[in-house]
Amino acid sequence: MEPAALAIDVEGLTKRFDDKVVVDRFGLQVPRGQIYGFLGPNGSGKTTTIRMLCGLLTPDGGSGTCLGFDILRESASIKRQVGYMTQRFSLYEDLSIAENLEFVGRVYGMADRRRRVDAALGQLGLEKRRGQLAGTLSGGWKQRLALAACLLHDPKLLLLDEPTAGVDPGARREFWEHLHELAHGGMTVLVSKHYMDEAERCHALAYIAYGKLLASGTAQEVVAGANLSTWAIEGEGLAAAAAQLRAAPGADMVVPFGARIHVSGTDAAALAASVARATAPPGLKATPIEPGLEDVFIHLMRSAPEPVSAARQAPG
Amino acid sequence: MAVVAAEASPFTRSLVRSLEASGYFRVVAQPASEAAAESLMAQGEVQFVLHLPAGFSRSLARGERPVVLVEADASDPAATGNALASLQALNLSALDRDLAGPLAHLRASAPAFELRVHRRYNPEGITAYNIVPGLMGVVLTMTMVMMTALAMTRERERGTMENLLATPVRPFEVMAGKIVPYILIGYVQVVVILVAAKLLFRVPMVGSLALLSAILVLFIAANLAVGFTFSTLARNQLQAMQMTFFFFLPSMLLSGFMFPFRGMPGWAQVVGEFLPLTHFLRIVRGILLKGNGWTDIAFEVAALAAFLLAAGAVALTRYRETLD
């Protein structure tokens, strides 16, 4: 079969739980070989979306393909070629590390199970602790084990649900390096998270809030699409200026960033006027800056209940 | 009760009528031969067989005190004990009305006929013979249903179900994987109980243990399928526990383990017929105490198989390949 150019290609995915729309007409195109960041606040529907992609939940509406297989009818084929790492550790805590990997190997009916398990243990650096119970591992090691388990059957697409939550920064960096190696080898990775700090490590991003896709594309595209202008203000009397700006026209949001505040808005002229008024007292300094991803995402989330048409753009 | 009457006369008819009037007996069969009566009792269709000898009226009239034989299925002494006790009182008065006129003198003296009771299968009426094999079924029901019900809900509670569902395993494979180990555990329990029954309680084991172990697979699998169904309904382990008891209590009360099956009200017997333990109890008691062979228990085995098919089908259709 001709491999489809898109690893994930879905349109209009909708999921309701007891009449509550959790994912609302979600569409996404992910090219092969990319690391695609899937961002959104807690409860925005990321896990639900990923579950629909790999056939664990049946969508109430919409259609699409995963690795060229129909997500509604061919979930058995999808499961064979997708590695899904759940948000919560979902291997058996009362089995040892090696037993967990062996179990996965058996479930996928691998002929060369021994070799693969040994190789995976070697890569993890866990040969000496193969008999240790998985439940006794620390967060970072659990994450590595879970990743090894879902890589065991050589999937073409990895779906990782908040894999770096509760993992220390060193392990996290290693983890990202590993993901880039895999993507370099042709694997597609969709990785979800609810904070922004690793967004730049992805080739492209999608941002979801309240079940709606608000923006997608590369970091630059997302920032440009938000059509946001931002000022950074610092100096004496910052609190008073912030209070004044919150009520001022044009300043859609005022966010403290350490010793500075970022003021952003979509109406550049009105914002500039308000900022000038607020920084009139001496000791305050305002500089126009390029909005960061974080500014854009906070802005998107705040204006989410009314979908921001300006931020919705062709997926990249 | 079955009546094997070699003679039909006013005397035999009123004897049967007075037995029925006692409330303990009801004639359900009139087998033509002794052999047919024997197999009715072996299959548990009847609990008593009344044998009326040929020439009963004649020898009665002559004052020869003819012998009337009552065979009782004593494998459950509790079920037959009261009925047999009532026979003694009956003996004295059964034919009083018929013995009129010239035969009146037979009324006053000792009973006009001799009643002989044969307790079959368990002549000494030892209740342990009945309870210990039954206990095997009760213990299996309890543990097998609970273990599978908990095993699957634990997967869901711990989140490992999500991982399992994301792999290409089929529902049938999951069910088989969960059930097979417990069948082995069930066998271990059976061996322990049988050894205890033999050594501690000296329960007779007349029938074929090979036949019993073949049927055990069926019974254990039926209970596991129930447990599997519960696990698809329960949201957590506590609910799974409650469902287990919801199944276990009627099984214990209405299967004939606690109370003699025939002594229960009609609705309870109907419910009981739908429980696998009811049929298993008849089988295990039949094999161990009565030496039942394959043909005697064919109906009970078919009932177990039907239950297994139904429960397995429900379990498999209830099993979701998704988390919806």
Ligand SMILES: Nc1ncnc2c1ncn2[C@@H]1O[C@H](COP(=O)(O)OP(=O)(O)O)[C@@H](O)[C@H]1O
């Ligand atoms: N099985 C379910 N039944 C009912 N509501 C659910 C279920 N799963 C998720 N939800 C709800 O759907 C929303 C989105 O959840 P989720 O997809 O887990 O978000 P995220 O992964 O982005 O944090 C939440 O409000 C959550 O409460």
Ligand SMILES: [Mg+2]
């Ligand atoms: Mg989630």
